[in-house]
Amino acid sequence: MKRSKDTFKLNYQYRIVPNKQQLSQLKEWLYKLCHIHNLMLSERFKWWACNRSPVNACPIFVTHLPELKDPPSYYSQKRANHWSRESHCKLYKGIHSQVIQEAIKRVEDTFNRYIKGDLKGKRSGKPRFKSVRRYRTFCMPQLKSDCLSVIVNPYRRKNGEHRRDIAYINLPKVGQVKVIYHRPIPDGFTIKAALISRRADGWYVCLTLEDKSVPNLKLPEIEATEENSLGLDVGLEKFWTASDGEVEPIVQHYRRSEQKLARLAKRKDGKPHKSAPRRKLAKKISKHHQKLARQRKQFHYESATRLGYRDEKVFFVEDIKPGNLSRKNRPKQDEQGRYIPNGQSAKSGLNKSINDAGWGQFLSILVYKAAKAGKTVVKVKPHDTSQVCSCCNRYHQKDLSVRIHECLCGFVLDRDWNAAINIKRVGLGIFPTRKRRRRPRKTATKEAYTIPIGSV
Template sequence: MRTAYQYKLRPTTKQAIDIDRWLSMLCAQYNYLLADRFDWYERNRSPINACPLVCHIPELRDNPDYYSQKKTLPQLKKTHPWYGEIYSQVLQDIVKRVKVTFDRFLKGDSNGKRSGRPRFKSRDRYRTFTYPQMKDGCLQGNLITLPMFGIVKVLKHRPIPDGFKIKTASVTKKADGYYLTLSLEDTTVPNIKPDFNADSITGIDLGLKEFLTTSEGDVVSIPQHYRKSQKRLRAIQKRISRRKKGSNRRKKAIKQVAKQHKKVADKRKDFHFKTVNNLLKKYDVVVHEDLNVKGLSRSMLAKSVHDAGWSSFLSILSTKAENAGLLVIAVNPSGTSLDCSSCGVKVPKKLHERWHSCLCGCSLDRDHNAAIVIKNRAVGHPVLKAHRVSVRVASPPGEAIAGFGEKPTLYCTQSV
């Protein structure tokens, strides 16, 4: 199992200057290697419908792949001796970054989805360098030894779990200082809990009026961190527009905006982790909608969707549940707000209508009804079958479902 812990660094003034210089040199090398790839791409591509009958075919270049670009690094240190102060594996990681970026542009990722044309990075946008390998015992107390850089102080706010080994280390420059990200590996794989409590399965409905509503009727309010900080952001952004481009006062104002945005992001992330922690303490299985968050973020509700951070929340929920040996299941989101949780009939509702009322007598909050429908859709799910967890359809509070006679219950069978 792999996990990542992030700590804040406390470098000396000289070390902070060295980090900035390393980032500047690595940025220049990244842009050079990317330009070399683009040069090969432009020379070797020739659309058939654009080629004249008589044409001169230029001499084709060999593809600058990962290994050929890696072989240029010793020569780089001869022609540019100042690159010799950077650890060799950090330079090799730049070649890997360029390879991954360009391959996604040409071939796509594992799902075949291609990204846009890679962009050259300015010094302000290149903020991280990585050590692909770290020695055992590199972190002693609140000090970490970075090869060819030195010993740097770390604010170790939480200990590394027993049995985990440090595999990689990344140094990142952010608006409020420098951070160290350690990638940790544990050879043991968490197993799914062999027994599930029948009362610890819930469905959650994510929303913009309330952040989420569970099938038991519990509600988590939405904090709206970005909207609450808009007044402060507006004031700082006005300072930027009024100051001369390139001046030190403008740079200070830009840094203030960056710090404010980071503060909002940190608050949102902290809220997500605490919400996930509360859910997984109470339930063994969490069922949610398989939302197209990217599509929703392009709608008229884009600002509210981004402020809620659904995608980040669901990612954290899945990761934390897997580490704890619990289950998170995504179901089809189609019609969850319209279907009646009691009889299954579609009850058309506009977005502003927040109460669900059906002819069968089911009357409850719209989000609560949707959460129950989401939970009911987990019935017979392949993941639950694989772990021998059986779920019967849950009815709304105080209601009976047609065909059952009385309020059904949930049950589970212990897996062997």
């Protein structure tokens, strides 16, 4: 769901079933677009390597200065000479022009995030050249409003229910492609763009729907109180624990299938390289990973929907970054420079469980579901919420293995439940503030020495 200034947009995903001719054409497009992506990216890397230093940063009397060039941009790469029919006739022949433009725009966006950063100033990693297996998506930015044709299926099932309607979508230079029309498009929405992607089990199209009649209304700000708010603490033993004691049990999808995936990987490694059995097993493994991702996403949607049906209007959640929590430990060295155990073997299992839980995806889905229900989600800092007693505000440091909170005042509660209550108190502004303990910095000791004064 996306709301711009004047329109309301939705994204609906459907599975498509192209015929043999369309299938070979879509694969050829991905192959050519991958080559275009690498060509545009190499041009930007060459300019960045030759022209990123200022003129006054090198001795001009020794170093030869090449002819200064303007940096490649989206418009310059569209009008470049290497797009002429004589030099690269086979590269873009048969591909829709707007599809090529979107591929170049994609290169520009990734390179700008690497050089300049996003709106918050956060820079991403260095873009890398794509292989054909990694380049799986292309965009068609403009489609006709009547590109989707739906035919009512006259046949019925054995139990009397109607069968799924038959639908076809008209893609430019591809033709009529069959669509698995599992849900209808809402009334008043028109199709604006399509994102076609290849996955492990087939091809999919993501349609961007737009409705200009929906007014852009801002939801009124909800004042959080003790009655209309709820605190949520996510974990690994229980997926989330609410401040009122409700618990959502965790479902570890990857952990359940870990042994099966290991057996398939072992069988695949035993097959000869670039052989048909090895490719079949690799496809089977990728399909299983796709199934796990879908199960996890379905579980997150069901859990967020149950929270959206509650009476509370404000949800206080932890402002956490799962990517930082699942980082590797820093290597340790002794005085001789040899590496010593740093606890990474034990941390690897914790990292696997954190990634399997998928807290980041769940919180983003919860924000979407809450906004759809007229509610709000507020992220708060979770510092010391599991260490402070929610009854007497006494600080009691506990290890992660201690799952029961026992305070000197006699208050005994589950650790996650106590943390959920404190998260709600942080959102309401009644949590006791305290300065965090900082690690002592290691200062290098320097010995004092005197400078000998020589005789003149």
